[in-house]
Amino acid sequence: MTESRRKFRREGEAQRQGDLIAAALDLIAEGGPQAATVRAIADRAGVTPGLIRHYFHRKEDLIAAAYSAFAEQMTADHRTMLEGAGPDPLARLSRYVDRALRPPLTDPRQVALWAGFLHLVQSDPEMRAVHRTAYSAFREELRLLIEAAFAAEGRTADAARLRVEATACNALIDGLWLEGLVLSEEFTEAELARLGVAKIGALLDLPLERYLEE
Amino acid sequence: MTESRRKFRREGEAQRQGDLIAAALDLIAEGGPQAATVRAIADRAGVTPGLIRHYFHRKEDLIAAAYSAFAEQMTADHRTMLEGAGPDPLARLSRYVDRALRPPLTDPRQVALWAGFLHLVQSDPEMRAVHRTAYSAFREELRLLIEAAFAAEGRTADAARLRVEATACNALIDGLWLEGLVLSEEFTEAELARLGVAKIGALLDLPLERYLEE
DNA sequence: CGGATAATTCTGCAAGCGTATAATTGTCGG
DNA sequence: CCGACAATTATACGCTTGCAGAATTATCCG
Numbered sequence: 001m002t003e004s005r006r007k008f009r010r011e012g013e014a015q016r017q018g019d020l021i022a023a024a025l026d027l028i029a030e031g032g033p034q035a036a037t038v039r040a041i042a043d044r045a046g047v048t049p050g051l052i053r054h055y056f057h058r059k060e061d062l063i064a065a066a067y068s069a070f071a072e073q074m075t076a077d078h079r080t081m082l083e084g085a086g087p088d089p090l091a092r093l094s095r096y097v098d099r100a101l102r103p104p105l106t107d108p109r110q111v112a113l114w115a116g117f118l119h120l121v122q123s124d125p126e127m128r129a130v131h132r133t134a135y136s137a138f139r140e141e142l143r144l145l146i147e148a149a150f151a152a153e154g155r156t157a158d159a160a161r162l163r164v165e166a167t168a169c170n171a172l173i174d175g176l177w178l179e180g181l182v183l184s185e186e187f188t189e190a191e192l193a194r195l196g197v198a199k200i201g202a203l204l205d206l207p208l209e210r211y212l213e214e
Numbered sequence: 215m216t217e218s219r220r221k222f223r224r225e226g227e228a229q230r231q232g233d234l235i236a237a238a239l240d241l242i243a244e245g246g247p248q249a250a251t252v253r254a255i256a257d258r259a260g261v262t263p264g265l266i267r268h269y270f271h272r273k274e275d276l277i278a279a280a281y282s283a284f285a286e287q288m289t290a291d292h293r294t295m296l297e298g299a300g301p302d303p304l305a306r307l308s309r310y311v312d313r314a315l316r317p318p319l320t321d322p323r324q325v326a327l328w329a330g331f332l333h334l335v336q337s338d339p340e341m342r343a344v345h346r347t348a349y350s351a352f353r354e355e356l357r358l359l360i361e362a363a364f365a366a367e368g369r370t371a372d373a374a375r376l377r378v379e380a381t382a383c384n385a386l387i388d389g390l391w392l393e394g395l396v397l398s399e400e401f402t403e404a405e406l407a408r409l410g411v412a413k414i415g416a417l418l419d420l421p422l423e424r425y426l427e428e
Numbered sequence: 429c430g431g432a433t434a435a436t437t438c439t440g441c442a443a444g445c446g447t448a449t450a451a452t453t454g455t456c457g458g
Numbered sequence: 459c460c461g462a463c464a465a466t467t468a469t470a471c472g473c474t475t476g477c478a479g480a481a482t483t484a485t486c487c488g
Contacts, residue, residue: 010454010465032333034248038446048467049446059446112336115329119246122326135396167401168386168413171393175385178392182349183381199382203416224435224484252476262437263476273476 006048017055017065019045024066028116029109036063067117067127071134077105078138089148094211096145097200100173101193106180142166149206169200220262231269231279233259238280242330243323250277274338281331281341285348291318292352303362308425310359311414314387315407320394356380363420383414 011019023044027036038059042049056062081099085092099105121127143166150157157165176196180187187195194212201208225233237258241250252273256263270276295313299306313319335341357380364371371379390410394401401409408426415422 005452006467008454008466013465016465030333031337032247034246035333037444039444050449050468051466053447054465112332115332118326118329119244119249123245164409167393167397168390168409171389172382172386172413173389174392175387175389176382178388179381179385187381195378195382199386199417202419203413205416219482220437222436222484227435230435251474253474264438264478265436267477268435 008047013055016045016047016051019047020052020055020062021066021069024062025070025113028066029112032112032116033063033120063120064124064127067120068130070113070117071130074105074110075134075137078141088211089145089152090206090208091211093145093149093200093206094197094208095213096142097169097173097197097208098193098212101176101180101196102189106177106189106192108181108184111178111181139166139170142170146204149204153206165204168203172196172199172203222261227269230259230261230265233261234266234269234276235280235283238276239284239327242280243326246326246330247277247334277334278338278341281334282344284327284331285344288319288324289348289351292355302425303359303366304420304422305425307359307363307414307420308411308422309427310356311383311387311411311422312407312426315390315394315410316403320391320403320406322395322398325392325395353380353384356384360418363418367420379418382417386410386413386417 020041023041024036026044027040038049038052041062042052052059052062056065078100081096082092085095104110117127121131143162146165146169147157147162150162173196176192180189180192197208197212200206234255237255238250240258241254252263252266255276256266266273266276270279292314295310296306299309318324331341335345357376360379360383361371361376364376387410390406394403394406411422411426414420
């Protein structure tokens, strides 16, 4: 008799927002921003479209929140990269490069998300700010690692030199990260990471390979 | 009296297809695939939407043609990079890297297009084939340049070694290309190119800097 | 100069989009 | 166990989208 209305469970705000953000990120990673429609996001999150507007004023707000979550996840991944690493500067640098070229960071999904957000980041000033903050954190961390490694070898470098070295290293890591997407069938993840450590060593003239674990 | 109908000029098939493709690329570069609607493309090309269907069966076909044009333009740009270069292998390699890190290849538009097409390329097998062809051409050219440069220095390298070196060099170039987008305010184009040549030299242990022009 | 032809415009449609709001219903405190 | 209230669903609206086909008109050829 009663037209059956869909059953549901009430969830907290944090939970539902998280689900919706996760759903949006999934869809953007799979099919780009165009795939992340209100209906598709709601469907993936297991709710009805109207709920999105209950938690986010406009769809654009949800997408912005999703980008923030993406950036935060990446910085969090970076932060754990040096966990449990010893004090030896060269070992730390080696480990950093190694970790940067393994999952989860080399997951094709990450590249897909990065590409999917590119235009949004460029057009929206607020998202652009989030991007710049996250990005310069990576560069700064790498710069410090390089500076410490140089110091451990008794080498000194002024700020300009360090900036150049960090830029080149960052570029090589990013490039290999990109390459990983294209060459995923040709290189195993261990190979990619090993290659990265070796080549960063060559770039900086540091014996990093010696510090490769296992 | 007569309801004024829009005036138009008849153009050849090649001309109109080219206009439509150019319009689509413009829009994708500016706002991603979502910005390239049938109406927006027609508007930018100075025609009415119906005409698109006269030249392309579906919108998807136009987008695929646009991607092919993009890939072709990039390979054409690469081909001209070594034009007028002398026979000296190290000079050729140096020039190649230098040119790869200057406009037109470092135009932010190129990165935006690359990102915009990423999802389409991954989902459509035909576009994926176009991508692989273009991409492996770049890698092969770089591999040959490296092999020749090694030979000129009296060094030999087996195929596996060359593949690794080419991958690393390609990654560094791609990474700097990407970096150029983010750091365009921080680095002049000449700086980026010079940095690239120096660091490729460090990667391969070749004195490339000596061959920098002017 | 006139008629044929195909390039182009015009109009319309069904589906999907984001948004708005009213109607329900799960949940929790008393 | 019940009433209140917010979480959730349902429905609807206006706009845009890609696509289709009919109506025009520029151009070319005899």
